[in-house]
Amino acid sequence: MIPRALDRGTIVFLALLGAVAIAVPLLNLALPDSSPLHVPTYLVSLFGKYVCFALLALSIDLIWGYCGILSLGHGAFFALGGYAMGMYLMRQIGGRGVYGNPLLPDFMVFLNWKELPLAWWGFSSFPYAMLMVLAVPGLLALVFGWFAFRSRVTGVYFSIITQAMTFALLLAFFRNDFGFGGNNGLTDFKDILGFNVQADGTRAALFATSCLALMLGYVVCRILVASKFGMVLIAIRDAEARARFLGYRVESYKLAVFTISACMAGVAGALYVPQVGIINPGEFSPANSIEAVIWVAVGGRGTLAGAVIGAVLVNYAKTTFTSGALAPYWLFLLGGLFVGVTLWLPRGIVGTIAHWRAGRRITATEDAPDPSGAAVATKPQAAE
Amino acid sequence: MDLRTTPALLYLDAVSVSFDGFKALNGLSLTIAPGEMRAIIGPNGAGKTTMMDVITGKTRPDEGEVLFDGSHDLTALDEASIAVLGIGRKFQKPTVFDSHTVEDNLRLALAGDRRARTAVAWRETAAARERMSSILETIRLTAARSRLAGNLSHGQKQWLEIGMLLAQDPKLLLVDEPVAGMTDAETHQTAELLRTINVEKTVVVVEHDMTFVRALGVKVTVLHEGRVLAEGSIDQVSENERVVEVYLGR
Numbered sequence: 362m363i364p365r366a367l368d369r370g371t372i373v374f375l376a377l378l379g380a381v382a383i384a385v386p387l388l389n390l391a392l393p394d395s396s397p398l399h400v401p402t403y404l405v406s407l408f409g410k411y412v413c414f415a416l417l418a419l420s421i422d423l424i425w426g427y428c429g430i431l432s433l434g435h436g437a438f439f440a441l442g443g444y445a446m447g448m449y450l451m452r453q454i455g456g457r458g459v460y461g462n463p464l465l466p467d468f469m470v471f472l473n474w475k476e477l478p479l480a481w482w483g484f485s486s487f488p489y490a491m492l493m494v495l496a497v498p499g500l501l502a503l504v505f506g507w508f509a510f511r512s513r514v515t516g517v518y519f520s521i522i523t524q525a526m527t528f529a530l531l532l533a534f535f536r537n538d539f540g541f542g543g544n545n546g547l548t549d550f551k552d553i554l555g556f557n558v559q560a561d562g563t564r565a566a567l568f569a570t571s572c573l574a575l576m577l578g579y580v581v582c583r584i585l586v587a588s589k590f591g592m593v594l595i596a597i598r599d600a601e602a603r604a605r606f607l608g609y610r611v612e613s614y615k616l617a618v619f620t621i622s623a624c625m626a627g628v629a630g631a632l633y634v635p636q637v638g639i640i641n642p643g644e645f646s647p648a649n650s651i652e653a654v655i656w657v658a659v660g661g662r663g664t665l666a667g668a669v670i671g672a673v674l675v676n677y678a679k680t681t682f683t684s685g686a687l688a689p690y691w692l693f694l695l696g697g698l699f700v701g702v703t704l705w706l707p708r709g710i711v712g713t714i715a716h717w718r719a720g721r722r723i724t725a726t727e728d729a730p731d732p733s734g735a736a737v738a739t740k741p742q743a744a745e
Numbered sequence: 746m747d748l749r750t751t752p753a754l755l756y757l758d759a760v761s762v763s764f765d766g767f768k769a770l771n772g773l774s775l776t777i778a779p780g781e782m783r784a785i786i787g788p789n790g791a792g793k794t795t796m797m798d799v800i801t802g803k804t805r806p807d808e809g810e811v812l813f814d815g816s817h818d819l820t821a822l823d824e825a826s827i828a829v830l831g832i833g834r835k836f837q838k839p840t841v842f843d844s845h846t847v848e849d850n851l852r853l854a855l856a857g858d859r860r861a862r863t864a865v866a867w868r869e870t871a872a873a874r875e876r877m878s879s880i881l882e883t884i885r886l887t888a889a890r891s892r893l894a895g896n897l898s899h900g901q902k903q904w905l906e907i908g909m910l911l912a913q914d915p916k917l918l919l920v921d922e923p924v925a926g927m928t929d930a931e932t933h934q935t936a937e938l939l940r941t942i943n944v945e946k947t948v949v950v951v952e953h954d955m956t957f958v959r960a961l962g963v964k965v966t967v968l969h970e971g972r973v974l975a976e977g978s979i980d981q982v983s984e985n986e987r988v989v990e991v992y993l994g995r
């Protein structure tokens with residue numbers, strides 16, 4: 362199971378990610394500011410943000426690329442993971458807030474609350490907060506998915522209700538009395554595990570941790586898709602009814618992969634929050650979820666690596682454009698990019714390359730038939 | 746503890762299904778004996794596919810009884826449970842997993858654990874590999890075993906789907922229009938294949954193609970407007986006036 366998951370492409374990809382995880386913090390911390398190779402701290406955080414987005418994209422690719430489940434609400438799981446981390450960070454502020462209340466975060470004092478709401482209990486403990494980072498998105502996905510998949514909601518209907526889910530959460534989190542900071546969200550974080558969140562060392566460590574999380578997520582995805590579980594996911598994507606009539610309980614597979622994916626998105630959100638220094642209800646905006654799906658489409662769905670590459674490329678483009686004179690046109694550009702990819706590059710960047718290489722391999726084997734039997738031929742990883 | 750109420754492998758009694766008031770099945774009764782092969786014919790819209798939908802749990806009947814092996818009430822089960830009980834189904838439109846290889850299509854169909862929670866650690870057994878090779882021979886796709894199913898010809902897809910049914914190792918095979926879109930030679934081979942399969946398994950074949958049905962040489966049931974119009978050998982039913990009327994008249 363492990364050897365099949367760790368094919369050559371995966372090992373190369375993990376090695377590259379590992380190199381980045383070490384190099385960026387090193388170039389930031391070890392080199393003097395004057396060095397041309399020095400990576401400034403703001404870039405470390407920016408790259409860290411990209412890595413978190415890449416993990417979110419990976420979680421979307423796992424369900425969309427392999428099982429055909431198009432979630433347009435994955436931003437919600439990302440945001441919930443982010444809020445869980447944000448709550449931990451808020452509790453760490455302790456008496457150092459503006460109002461100096463040792464127990465209550467500032468916004469609660471401002472709202473004249475006298476005691477800590479139940480939902481906030483336990484969040485001063487880091488392990489508990491990390492558990493919630495997985496459990497809250499996971500549970501929501503489990504309950505939501507249980508209803509949706511059992512009632513056989515599929516295709517565009519499923520996409521629409523996931524949009525509705527994230528929109529409903531957006532409205533809820535905007536409310537002050539919901540208890541999570543209203544439209545200001547959670548911010549002014551001081552430290553994480555006792556380290557100052559603003560410090561260069563902390564930022565470098567957060568970056569490296571994000572890379573590690575992405576690597577781990579990648580391995581988990583590879584193990585899943587390279588196993589029979591993954592074969593069934595692809596089968597469901599190709600012909601759901603056929604899978605059912607073969608005796609597979611489609612809803613169990615969908616529910617399992619949807620929940621795993623939501624947990625991954627939650628982890629991405631949790632790592633994102635300390636690096637950007639804020640989490641607010643805007644993260645639940647339906648547009649965010651759609652944007653994340655575009656990253657996957659651009660990179661190539663059903664390839665895993667494509668999701669990561671797509672997320673990094675599109676976000677790099679976004680940073681570049683939104684900081685220049687073209688800033689007002691970014692959304693048009695993003696929309697144009699999506700239409701362009703759909704029309705001319707339906708397999709995305711990585712999918713197109715993989716398809717092209719598989720095509721060359723087939724021609725090559727046809728020229729020189731392999732006597733050892735075709736059974737060992739590597740099958741193209743579901744490029745479509 | 747035998748709860749059998751009928752010796753039939755498949756027993757349908759007075760089954761009715763309506764779609765928005767239109768009766769696709771209208772008091773359909775049918776019994777299939779263990780080991781039998783039965784051909785079902787009937788004009789388009791007669792309810793043949795709907796009948797298969799009812800047997801396989803895709804459609805719930807409004808009325809009537811559907812029993813498998815004398816003791817299982819199929820109207821109370823879902824598709825996956827019915828498949829696991831031992832009913833395999835080939836769709837009217839060939840349906841295979843396009844982005845899987847021919848081998849992987851069969852691998853997924855091979856009888857075995859279907860649960861999601863054990864699928865990650867699943868390993869193939871040597872026996873399963875052997876069984877797969879023998880099925881590949883039977884369906885004449887050995888040479889195409891590593892090709893993507895999506896790249897097969899229409900006829901090959903039909904055969905792959907039949908192979909998947911075999912791999913599933915069901916007691917009863919429901920085969921909906923297996924020779925649609927096949928050449929004469931392929932049609933002939935398919936009739937042969939189904940007869941081979943029938944040595945071990947019970948088969949219900951729905952087909953339009955009369956030469957094919959004749960080649961099968963089995964008892965024929967004619968459906969019309971959701972109920973049985975006639976039953977007997979192909980010669981008997983083709984002499985039946987009402988059958989002739991349904992097929993040629995109007």
Ligand SMILES: Nc1ncnc2c1ncn2[C@@H]1O[C@H](COP(=O)(O)OP(=O)(O)O)[C@@H](O)[C@H]1O
Pocket residue numbers: 764768769787788789790791792793794795796
């Ligand atoms: N899901 C459905 N909704 C509405 N009408 C249906 C549905 N399935 C079948 N029908 C109708 O029921 C009738 C029987 O269809 P079908 O069983 O497919 O016939 P056959 O397979 O014998 O050609 C047809 O008139 C068809 O239009």
Ligand SMILES: [Mg+2]
Pocket residue numbers: 793794795837
């Ligand atoms: Mg039909």
